[in-house]
Amino acid sequence: MHAMQYEITLPADYDMGIIRERVATKGSLLDAWPGLGLKAYCVRERADGSPVNQYSPFYLWRTVEGMNAFLWGQGFRGLCEAFGRPVVQQWTGLAFQRGPASTATRARKVTRPITPEEIPDVVASTRVEDGMHSVALAVDTRGWQLVEFTLYEDNPAAEYSVRHLSAPELDQLPVGRQW
Template identity: 55%
Template sequence: MHALQYEITLPADYDMEIIRKRVATRGHLLDDFPGLGLKAYLMREREDGSPVNQYAPFYLWAAPEGMNAFLWGPGFQGIVNDFGRPVVQHWPGVAYAEGPAAAAAPRAATRRREPLPEGVAPADAVTDALARHAREAAADGAVASALAVDPRHWELLSFTLWATGDVPDDAGDRFQVLHLSEPGRRRLGAGRLW
């Protein structure tokens, strides 16, 4: 599994209805994309308390070939054409779990990024994060959850889809889920991914 996200931060007065319409008309295009585990079409708005207006799709890839086909093909080129070329963040996945609300359509998502603690062996930090991830994935309302690590910056990434907009206060950055494409969700594996 490989996690990927790009963030398109928009002006404070941007009409976010444009993003909603974009997803409503184009979101289905990845509903059967080869190699894609899932794509959550995410948005956050200043009027909802976010510090920024942002379109920030999040992907979990079941196969790197699918990720490469997307990045070097017409899918990502549509983003480049409309918004410019955003920085693409990516993380090797270390764990994935379906939550107790796995059958529900997600309405919200959370993303928490945090550095691996200094002076702690990377394997020990990841082991500790895996235990926390298992608890978070089992929380009421969790649809699915992933844990990944950026070894370049030694950063942990926790991402969770939620069945309702009511998410734990400490869950991280909050997003609305406008659409979920999930052609290979069952191929993402379960538990620790090594």
């Protein structure tokens, strides 16, 4: 499993209706993408109390081939033409758990420094909660940064709203520890 995210921060006065419309019209294009476990079309809006307007999709890739086909394909090229080429963050998957919730409307991402020695304990302590769709743990070994990405059915404290969820190979993502 590979995790990936890019963040497109938009001006404070940006019409976020443009992003909502983009997701509504283009979101389903990845609903059957080979190699994609899931893509959460995450949005933060100042009108909802966020400090920024931001489009921040988060991906869990089942295969590197699927990820590369996306990054060098027309869909990502179109995003780059519309907003400029974003920095794409990538993490190595550590663990994935599915929760009892069937839908995802909110998301939370937490990053923090971690030592390699802490990883087994952090993975072992990851718990599924009521109202949780799924949770993924991944690490950027370049700076030993852990990312925890959690999708919720409804969690007002989560900082992202999920405008669409593409999950063509969600059931094929390996559950549990990834080593």
